[in-house]
Amino acid sequence: MERISIELGTVQETLLSTLYARALETGKKKRGLIQDPRAVEMVEQIDYDFTKFVGSPTLGASVLRTLFYDDWVRKFLSSHPGGTVVEIGAGLNTRFERVDNGRMHWVDVDLPDAMELRERFFSESERRRLVGGSVLDDSWFEVVRSLPAPYFFVSEGVLLYLDEADVRSALGQLAQGFPGSRVAFDTAGRWMVEHQGDEMFVKTVDAEYSWHCDDPEVVQRWDIGLRLTESRTLLQLPRGLRSRLPLVPRLALAGAKAFYGKKARVYMLNLFESQPSLSASNQ
Template sequence: MGDTGERIKVELEGVPETLLWNLYNRASEAGRPGRRLLDDPLAVELVKRIDYPFERFGGAPMAQWHALRVRCLDAEVRRFVAARPGGTVVALGEGLETQFWRVDDGRVRWLTVDLPETAAVRTALLPDDPPRRRTLACSALDRRWMDEISGADLARGVLVTAQGLLMYLPEQEVKELIAACAERFPGGGFLFDALPRVMVARNRSGAFDSPDGGYRAPRWEWGMDTREYRKVAAVSPRIAEVRSLRLPRGRGPYAVAPVSHLIPGLRSLRMTIIALRFAAAGYRDDGTTTHSRTGRRGTARSRTGRKARNE
């Protein structure tokens, strides 16, 4: 996908505008000289193609933070792609995320679900390529997108991702979305990130607004501390496993990212990336399954009887 030289003007407000903030941070890290944590040439190209005052974000102080999140999520998506050839990734609220191009194996199917104004920007810059890559213009909370997943898709495997999305939703809507996915996609998975409560509080106080007042970050609604990740299993009896993923190693202060959950003082500041596995078909509402579950080394049972692991 080469640069045509034509710049596309993008005008968004509120939560949809954050797609540009995320893109800018990824491109800043990917274009960094020396040791970079992210290889994302398409993000760099998109920033050049978009007519938008990116400087209003006040630089890219969170570029490395975004890069670590992206690398962790990419690794889990690649794991799914390798395990379920021809499977479907449903990317909720994807914005201008370029994950497809970073993990594509030539077979994975990709459905982007985003608000109409955001979907329009995405398809203008990253045109669909059906049947493998499609965009549906609707809210992640609109269950209509679930109807796009066929029985054949379910048989090949489905992974739903919600990167940088759930913090903008009220807690009850987060729970209802996860529960609905667990019901509709047996044997599938759900991958998302959650911000610590202290960071949500800082966002609400304006800590992430640009210093010159040029950009006011939309306020976050929901947060979850790392130590709470096991509680996600209670959202639905169809959640068979909960894993808290380990962040990769970064530069400077971020070098301790993989073990930050073990360090007092940093634990409460750590973002949590969670991978859920839904029970396969044959699950019974009494909390058991018609097939056995084998425990794995390092696996702890939550109070619900389902697996909870911190990786």
Template sequence: MAEKRSVQLGTVQETLLLPLYGRARQTRSGRWGLIHDPKAVDMVETLDYDFDRFREGGSAAGSVLRTVMFDAWARAFLRRNPAGTIVEIGAGLNTRFERIDNGTAHWVELDLPDSMALRREFFSESPRRRMAEGSVLGDEWFATVREFPGPYLFVTEGVLFYLDRTEVEHSLRRMAEAFPGARFAFDLCGNRTIDMQHRRGPLRHVDARLAWACENPREFERCGLRLLDSQTILDLPRRVRLPLPLHLAIAVAGPLLARFSPQHSFNLYEAPERRDP
């Protein structure tokens, strides 16, 4: 048996292991799985970490549903812009490049130093793919993104609500100004999620805690972004292909889920084009 690789991650960075486990578990489900990601299975089997803590409840499946929605937006972006650039902010151990790359697109994968050190153990750069250390709250990585052609799609999964909201809004405003016409996909959590994070859902397994909630995704239009689309898990059967059992379960249990499940929205925005003076 190959030697296990150790995991040394900060409190928030540890949360990247939950979607990794979710993708691996769904892949092992075969044709009924939400996603096919054999590299996620390999990484879970390689890492020295207690993934069994994520087995209970639907937290793993929920993180994969988010990934499926963002995959759909990324594929749509690449259909329109086959040589454009996708920027993964908080890339963790995501495998979006392996799953949907079209052979001509460009990718920049950004994360904090400890997360990126772990990522580099499993992924390599190429002429169309760069990995960079940095934070969404900084701008030192903007130069790396500009080395690749636009248009740009910035994808940020499960990251922003752990950070200071004021700093997040400032960073989004700065990115919108630096990359006019770019699109931004990120998720937001509502107050019910904040209230339930200690008792239910994925965060009961880790020490990280959500810092703020957002009930209305249009709030972020004050950052200079225009909301193009906003979805919840209940909307997914109309937007992406799901295994039939899950499709039926959401359709039947939808009203109950809407009333009692944590609130989680997946949102797509666009920055305005720069106007010449």
């Protein structure tokens, strides 16, 4: 099999870490928290030194994050089976394959170099679109609007690399462009952003977080049209998801929760609903 060579920007390179995390977890078979055979196939095909990620504590964290977002998307689809999910910064994620109910619609959005790589492995279909674009522009909005509402936007590990002004602008245009939609994204507190280079995080790529947010309710107070509906740490798994974990990971999660306590709040997963305000619409 001919291996696929790649050229990615610094931030885009992080998609390889999350890909490897899912492949590694899949290799655990019965003990794995996620089964993603496509991730295993892609790791085998891409010409890249994935061993640089071995031992990084961010691998397990990214798997838990993926499980969280999968759970939120499944809940959305259980209420809106024909709705549309938009993956912003899709990378080489396989969420479509993991949650497909046979009726939903999907839009994968990522920067041109990342989308070029994604198109080596995934194809468009009647219910799926692949679009090159940025969370900072609205060039892809019409593609989304051509598919059935309501909409669920997932931005996993993307906004952290932007500065606050860009985050505010990107979220504001989403809220105004798609009222009544759900928007899920992660936030990192000041401490985590300032210490991201510490040895404990075993940094494996040069990309750095820029935006820090100690309290996700700050986004709601920006008055850009987003209302916070749920916010959790990686250790606060939803009950249904926690019950599906094997015994050993479940015990390890309980131990980590007891050890880290409130410190775990330096990294949060958040679910918002867009409710454009009068002041936001006048901006």
